[in-house]
Amino acid sequence: MRKKTKIDAFCRITEAICLPKSEFPRIVIIGGGFAGLALVENLKKEDLQIVLIDRNNFHQFQPLYYQVATSALEPDSIVFPFRKQLRGYKNVIFRLAEVQEVQSSDNTVYTDNGFLTYDFLVLATGSETNFFGMERIAEHGLGLKDIRDSLDIRHKMLQNLEQAAITCNDEERDALTNFVVVGGGPAGVETAGALAEFRNYILPKDYPEYPAFLMNIYLVEASGRVLSSMSKNASAMTLKYLKNLNVEVLLNETVVDYDGNVVLTKGGEKYFAKTLIWTAGVKGQFPDGIGKKNVVKGNRIKTNAFLKVEGYENVFAIGDVATVISETSPEGHPQVAQPAIQQGVHLSAIIRNLLHGKPIKPFKYKDKGSLATIGKRKAVADLGRFKFGGYFAWMIWSFVHLISIIGFRNKLLVGINWLISYFSFDKGSRIIIRPFKKERLNTKNKI
Ligand SMILES: Cc1cc2nc3c(=O)[nH]c(=O)nc-3n(C[C@H](O)[C@H](O)[C@H](O)COP(=O)(O)OP(=O)(O)OC[C@H]3O[C@@H](n4cnc5c(N)ncnc54)[C@H](O)[C@@H]3O)c2cc1C
Missing domain, CATH: 3.50.50.100 (FAD/NAD(P)-binding domain)
Known part of the structure; x- marks a missing residue:
């Protein structure tokens, strides 16, 4: 039998992913979570060809996973198809693929479904469960x-x-x-x-x-x-x-x-x-090809204050996968939705300014507070100097989560389910x- 070499084992798909022709620079965003979608939403009017790649054809609202797990909600109430979200965005293209490798030397990403080149690349690939090697x-x-x-x-x-x-x-x-x-x-x-x-x-x-x-x-x-x-x-x-x-x-x-x-x-x-x-625990997840020196605690990609991965000219990282380490936050920002959204919005301003030759500003995380619910009608809230719990905190938790879910139908489904369960104590x-x-x-x- 022929001995299997490393080259045999490495099978790279050589077909290009088909994209429409465009005169604009191409930005490839890997991951349509909170960070990736905030970036798309805030760049959609720019003279760019925006390619969003995700291994799922839907966005997931992770904070309510536990309600699906415990039979309170159906899964389709908290996921939303990208193509529906991106309807009518003329310069935004969605491609269903899992990115396996980034090759920055020729500005190319390789996926399980073909490759494509970029002018700007954004890693917004989030995190995965960390079993700490057990x-x-x-x-x-x-x-x-x-x-x-x-x-x-x-x-x-x-x-x-x-x-x-x-x-x-x-x-x-x-x-x-x-x-x-x-x-x-x-x-x-x-x-x-x-x-x-x-x-x-x-x-x-x-x-x-x-x-x-x-x-x-x-x-x-x-x-x-x-x-x-x-x-x-x-x-x-x-x-x-x-x-x-x-x-x-x-x-x-x-x-x-x-x-x-x-x-x-x-x-x-x-x-x-x-x-x-x-x-x-969670740990950052991202395709191969990112230099080891950029990877810090929790398998997160270290970026500078302008969300750029150090050592790369046109590669950025945002959300759970990334961490901006500064004197004021030596551990980086927490892996929750707010930093991901704020970084998506901030990176859109950076890219816009880079395109127009304007100065760019460093990212500063604004902590809007934290909420957690413990069963129905009970929650805790840390909102600045206001720290409280009970029914009022639960009302705020419910409101914040409901308005954050993407799509009117999903908001309605979740709202109706919550209303029924509020009175009946049932999980449907x-x-x-x-x-x-x-x-x-x-x-x-x-x-
Ligand atoms: C159970 C649970 C409860 C939570 N509760 C809260 C909460 O109450 N409040 C709060 O603020 N935060 C909460 N979080 C955290 C919050 O959901 C995350 O911080 C947030 O989702 C991070 O956003 P992101 O865009 O960085 O990554 P994600 O939302 O994880 O999105 C990453 C995207 O990248 C895609 N992707 C990954 N790798 C690849 C690849 N190689 N190729 C193509 N696509 C890829 C994934 O499919 C996914 O769509 C919770 C998380 C969990 C798991």
Whole structure:
């Protein structure tokens, strides 16, 4: 047999992606998340050929993944097709492809579907789940970083509850109805709160064959408080709300192993659970070809204050994948929606000014505050010097999320669903459409 060389293994697609002819400079934006879309929206009237590339044909509203995962919303309420969003934008082109490599020496990006050249390149590829190298947890746990992850969690939860009703083995039933959420940040807290509401309001009605207290929800957090990026006030209120919902919160504890049945903590405790949801970290994701010296903690691409990747003339990075490290923010900005949107808007001004030969300004992040909800009617808010929680914070949380969702139909769908569930305490989407399959998970989760 012929020996496989590195060149054999490296198969680069050599067909160009077809694009209309244009007299304008071409800007290629990889990723239509919050950052990429904000950039497109603010550049669409410029004399540019804008090519948005994404591996999905839709934008995803990640802050509500947990509601899809816990059967409160249908997936199509929180995703939106790019082609519909970009309708009528004459100089904006969408191409469905996954970018695999950037070759800056000849201003080319290579995708799984062909290559194309650029005058300006913007990496807005976001982040992915970080399992911190723990292979077994990546193999058996569930991340929450894609709409498909939300559906995996939902289907697994519903299948496990059905299986729990079938089995006569008490230990098996316990494991099927125990849920361990790892990571006490906003995603973990919101997921644990929503699971607790499912247990408190849905289980007694839908599954009369076993008592509601059978379903245990554990939230494991490595630091000494939940929502550690928010104020101490927010953390304390959140802990109280979670305890009221009967979520067992394990602080100063880390999960070190999981085999699909037993969760092992650093403290040596074992929890039997067939579902482990991992929200304990993310890391930047981007195609090959970006020099290693530009990659810093959290696999993020370091940029200068003008959002340009150092060492490149025409390559920029924005959003979760990027970090602007300065004296005032040595750790970079947080990986949340606001910095991504603000960088998208700011980069549009930089590119506009570069095109017109005008001076450019450095990016400065304006922190507009943080919100997190813990079950229905309870949330915490840190808005400047105003730090509060409860019903009013929940109203603000609901309003902010509703107006941020793209598309009138999606806003309406989410609004109606929330209204019904507000009065009925019901979650309408308890449907197993695509049975959860472990094999699919194993090929997807990367460590
Ligand atoms: C569960 C969860 C809850 C959250 N809750 C909140 C919240 O309440 N408030 C808040 O402010 N933030 C929240 N966030 C964080 C927020 O969603 C992110 O900070 C934000 O989405 C980052 O935007 P982005 O544009 O950088 O990346 P993303 O929104 O992740 O978009 C990246 C895009 O790039 C595409 N892409 C990636 N790689 C490639 C490639 N190689 N080729 C082609 N396309 C590619 C992806 O398909 C995607 O469309 C939450 C995140 C999660 C996961």
